[in-house]
Amino acid sequence: MKKIGVITSGGDCGGLNGVIKGAAQMAANKGIKCYAIPNGYAGLYNLVEFDELVELTLDRVDMIGANLAGSEAGHSRVKVKKIDDDKKYERIKEGLEKFGIDGLVISGGDDTGSVIVDLSNNGIKCVHAPKTMDLDLQTYSVGADSTINRIAVFAEDLKTTGRTHNRIIVMEVFGRYAGHTAFRGGVAADADAVLIPEIPVDFDALYDHAKAKFMGRIQKSDINAGTYVIVVAEGLKDASGADIVDESAGLDAFGHKKLAGAGKYVCQELTKRFKEDSSVTDFMKETRMFVKGLYEIPEVRSVVPGHLVRCGHSSAYDVNFGKEVGGSAVLLLLQGIDGVTVAGIDGNEIKYMKTPDAIKQRHVDLDLVAFHESLGLCAGRKPQEPNLKFEEAAGKIQRHL
Numbered sequence: 151m152k153k154i155g156v157i158t159s160g161g162d163c164g165g166l167n168g169v170i171k172g173a174a175q176m177a178a179n180k181g182i183k184c185y186a187i188p189n190g191y192a193g194l195y196n197l198v199e200f201d202e203l204v205e206l207t208l209d210r211v212d213m214i215g216a217n218l219a220g221s222e223a224g225h226s227r228v229k230v231k232k233i234d235d236d237k238k239y240e241r242i243k244e245g246l247e248k249f250g251i252d253g254l255v256i257s258g259g260d261d262t263g264s265v266i267v268d269l270s271n272n273g274i275k276c277v278h279a280p281k282t283m284d285l286d287l288q289t290y291s292v293g294a295d296s297t298i299n300r301i302a303v304f305a306e307d308l309k310t311t312g313r314t315h316n317r318i319i320v321m322e323v324f325g326r327y328a329g330h331t332a333f334r335g336g337v338a339a340d341a342d343a344v345l346i347p348e349i350p351v352d353f354d355a356l357y358d359h360a361k362a363k364f365m366g367r368i369q370k371s372d373i374n375a376g377t378y379v380i381v382v383a384e385g386l387k388d389a390s391g392a393d394i395v396d397e398s399a400g401l402d403a404f405g406h407k408k409l410a411g412a413g414k415y416v417c418q419e420l421t422k423r424f425k426e427d428s429s430v431t432d433f434m435k436e437t438r439m440f441v442k443g444l445y446e447i448p449e450v451r452s453v454v455p456g457h458l459v460r461c462g463h464s465s466a467y468d469v470n471f472g473k474e475v476g477g478s479a480v481l482l483l484l485q486g487i488d489g490v491t492v493a494g495i496d497g498n499e500i501k502y503m504k505t506p507d508a509i510k511q512r513h514v515d516l517d518l519v520a521f522h523e524s525l526g527l528c529a530g531r532k533p534q535e536p537n538l539k540f541e542e543a544a545g546k547i548q549r550h551l
Contacts, residue, residue, distance in 0.1 A: 151252040151483055153183045156206065156476075158221040159190035159228075159258035159265070161324075162457075163283040164296025164464030166221040167214050168472025169257045173279075174206035176477035180484060185249065191265060192226035194254075195233060197245025216473065217464045219296060221257075230265050239272040246274070253483040255476060257281040259291065263491065263509035270489035270505070277479040278491040278505050279472075283460055286328035288508050289493040292472045294331060295465040297324075301335025304455050305381050312377030316439065318364060318420065318450040322413030323459055325383030328513050331459075336381035336527075343378075343528035345416065347385035348514050351530035353419040356380075359528040360420060364448065365433050374437045386412035413452035420450045478502075 156173050158166050170186070177184035185203040187193045193200075204210065214222045230238060246252075253275040256266055259282030266278045280287050285294035301323050312319040321341075325332045329346025336344035342363055345351055360378050367376030386394055394415050424430050424447040434440035434447065464472070475492040478500045482490060491508035493501035519529050520536035 151182065153185065153250045153252055154480060154483060155185050155187040155194075155203075155246070155249075155251045155254050156223060157187045157190060157194060157254060157256045157258075158223045158225055158281070159256060159262040160225065160281070161259070161283065161293075161460065162220045162225055163281065163293025163460045163468075164219040164462075165292035165468030165472035166223075166257060166281060166464075167218055168216045168464065168469040169255075169279045169281065169292060169476035170206065170222055171211050171214055171216050172473035172476025172478075173255045173480050174211045174476075175208065175473075176480040177206070178208050180480065182480070182484075184480075185251065186223040187254075189224040190226035190258075191228040191230050191262075193224070194242055194245070195228065195230065195238065198241055198248055200245070200249075203249055216469045217466070219293075219461050219464050229261065231268055239269075239274070242269070242274065253277070253488060255279060255479040255483070257292065257472075257476070259284065260287060260509040260511065263287070263505050266491075266505050267489070267509075275483065275488040277482045277488055277502075278508065279475040279479050280491055280493075280508065281472075283331060284325060284328055285330035285334075286511050286513070287491075288503065288510055288512055289491060290471060292468055292475065293460070293464075295467040295471075296463070297331050297459050298334045298338065299465050300459045300462065301331055301381065301455075302338035304459065305336060305339035305341050305379055308453060309377055309379055312379060312451075313375050316368060316374070316376060316448060318360060318378045318380070318448060320380045320382060320413045320416045320420075320450065320452045322382050322384055322411070322452060322454045326385040327511060329383040329385070330514055332381050332383035333514050333519065335459075337522055339379070339381070341379045341381045341527075343380040343530065345380065345382040345386055345412070345530045346514055346519075347383055347387055348516060349519065349529050349531055350387040350389050350391045351416075352389055352532065353423070353530075355532050356416075356528060356530050357420055357423040361424075361427070361430075368437055369433075374439070380416060382412045382416055384412050386415065388415075411452075413454055417450040417452045421447070424448060424450070 184206040257279040281292040283293035283297035364378040520534040523533040
């Protein structure tokens, strides 16, 4: 193996430039040439039409800031299997042969990983560097820690405007199927409630918690000021367990239905209950906020930071992990090991898994949610008791968020 290509695919996030630098620097250390294949799988499919590729020499990667989020190589939302071309895999192989590329380091999440399985089954050597801010792979994934930190900062910052206006703030973040980043970010921000796809929301339970906390804070304040913050994942499910989707919006490139605004839905449900609750009028009058026809119930506002949670700068953890899995992916290719996902480095051991196993979806542990409910968090249901066990730790403990 003399030349490798690096691809980043799927959603952008923190740590990806760490993957690129780790792969390129390890390749240079082993006397291998490393090239950036731009724009994800779209670039891979069209590789045969490129006149040249950027070689990731040590001088070139020195220009890449590892702690900048996003990817120097670029992304696209393209699923190779869905390309309407019977000879798509032959075309990809032709492009690789044109540039003499023997193997690929590909960084992405479960959708990207499914394409890696596809490519491997068609004789294309590749190793998966796990990346998804959703943190729903079986391994830790580049981008999660960066996104969790940004969610926490934004949710914490929103308390100032919430308290100034005595509003309930609902912050909607990414998380279609798994709520890891909403949960971890919300906990870190001291959010009052975190709503995740794993738990269909009982809006009566949420309302009771919000009303008690919100009103209690204002009543205890010497200037009648208070707020209540909810972090909600976009893949919120209603009490029946149904997704909140926009049926008119069609499907995305990977066949997923487009979601319809979990944050606004939560606002509507809480506002409806405030209007129906006669004790709210008494509260508004007691705290001298009531103005008939103009300000009769507390305001519930939705905020969607969107791509702000996946851009900007990477956390130190993601840069470290990104460099390690990028470099490890190169070493695996050199060992003749491909079609696998790098799980990380443990001392002198490079850990890896078969990619079909690595991309199986991992959900938030509901016992852990129950543990935080014991600390006062509302998860959109009546609090549950965690099923706790007590065990003495033996030796080193490996753990990811």
